[in-house]
Amino acid sequence: MATVVQPRPDDPARRPNIASAGNRLPGIRNYKQVDRDIMATLRPTLAWFAALGIAILCLIVGIAAWMYQIYEGLGAAGYQPPVMWGVYIVTFVFWVGIGHAGTLISAILYLFRAGFRTTIYRVSEAMTVFAVMTAGLFPILHLGRPWKFFWLIPYPHWRLIWPNPKSPLVWDVFAILTYLTVSATFFYVGLIPDIAVLRDHETNPIRKRIYATLSLGWRNSDREWRHFARAYLFLAAFATPLVLSVHSVVSFDFAMALTPGWHATVFPPYFVAGAIFSGIGMVFTIIIPLRKFFKLQHFVTINDLDAAAKLCLFTSMVVGLAYLSEFQVAWMSGNQFEQEYFWNRVFGQWAWSAWIMLICNCVLPLSLFSQKLRRNTTWLFMLSLTINLGMWFERFVIVVPSLSHEFEPWQWGGYHPTFVDYSILLGSFGWFFMWFLLFIKQMPSMALAEIKEILPPPMRRPVDRSHDLDALTLDPNLTAGDD
């Protein structure tokens, strides 16, 4: 037990700090260690250069395929009637979905004071911004004449094009651009105090000047923190309904159409749950190697991963319920076209993709009921890869089978993606990881100020923290069991 000295009753230091509730980082001793350990990750390494090289190579493959598509026309991308939405729209929805977990973790879990978000939210926010940047490319790639992309923006003009604000495609433009702007703003505002830390530690004059500019002259005064905390709270409050609305709007692209399999009221919550599920999968894909290579296991603890895995399990079950309800509604509707479509989805032409989706998204995540597997980073990483795969196939199953199997047999057809589709898909991963890798070597991948906030502050007189110490003593897994 710790030595307990009773401070005077009115000592403000005794009041609990809300943000520190339920989260402790026993491997971190003081504020200086936070700066030292996280800033050590900014030094470029050979492995980082190799990873960046691979990402840029993938991007070059994607760019080359796009140039070929522009030269040859959209036919090079495997489009053939009736399937005129293919891999590009599938991948667009996939990346928008990936972007959702970042805002969930940074905004919604912030409002709920979930302790495990503190060490993973910066990476998740970066993932969000870069994923939405990637998603935004796909409507342009999907255009036959991409240089006219600005025609997508629904402002009144005199080109004899009718902007229809009742169309889900117009809502999409508003939703995605708002999401990108607000996510990027939220991300940058959270970074300002940490950039100030980098500025104060930097010795290279050029880099110091760059950090000084980016930190906007932040100096950690009480005035700045007071307004910062309030602004951050409001941004989180705005981002919370926004994250729910954006994928709802994306789902309207499908649900507003009469096509079998799309015209369903369950689509908005189904898409939102799927987006959060896929995003958490991608968070695991990124954070598990990152904490290992950067030796940050004492920051992103096994307990944090365990808590995130529970969220992953919950969203997987919500997604599974949405899949089942789709079948139930088709069965009970008495609508022959719906029933035909869903039968075709799981036992017909597209059965292989539907079963990949079901196994990856509904069956394998059930393993997370096991605490042992939730705390096994190798298993979590492998599972996250299958979740990414399963969620890409979920969007494939939504887009392609519906278009290939509409109301009448003469409307039925097939779809065969070409090397152009696959190359651009690969290129999108290259684009995403290129930005991410560049980010983690320029900016702290964890929020320095927020991590300091959850640490016990330095005190001249010992304060009664016996409840914290008891918890540490009682939970041997808090530090043990890590890889």
Place this chain on the structure above:
Amino acid sequence: MQGVIGAFAELDSTVHAIEDLRKQNFSDITVYTPTPRHELDDALQHPTSVVRRFTLIGGLAGLTFGYWIAIWISDYWAIVVGGKPVASWVPYTIIGFELTVLIGSLATVFGMFAVSRIPRLTTTVGYDARFSEGDFGVWVPAGPDRAGEAAEVLRRHGAVEVRNER
């Protein structure tokens, strides 16, 4: 501006120093802290941030603009589809909502910058790089007549360094 800066290694010492300085009628105290702490807010007793007003005004402006642009576009191209009204408020709620969030968020950030007085191009008197790392700083504006008194309070509460700045 003239004053005294004291650097503290511990939070409770900082809090007690602020309380004593306030008792001795020192005002406009600025505290530098590596992370926001409620203990310091309690000691300083500042009013609630006014950022919320920017948020409210920005949000309402965005909501109005969102509905307005959708209705204006519809009236400009008044094409009746399926016998429905040319301007229909239900689908326009999506555009209204998105712009509420967009303009409300940007106004919040603008408000935060304005009231925090950033971007700041000049170095602040009293600021030290150690305050972003782990130490706490207390800056007390004081003329030559009261600087000694302020320095004495800071030292008494355990400041690791006290210096006059101008």
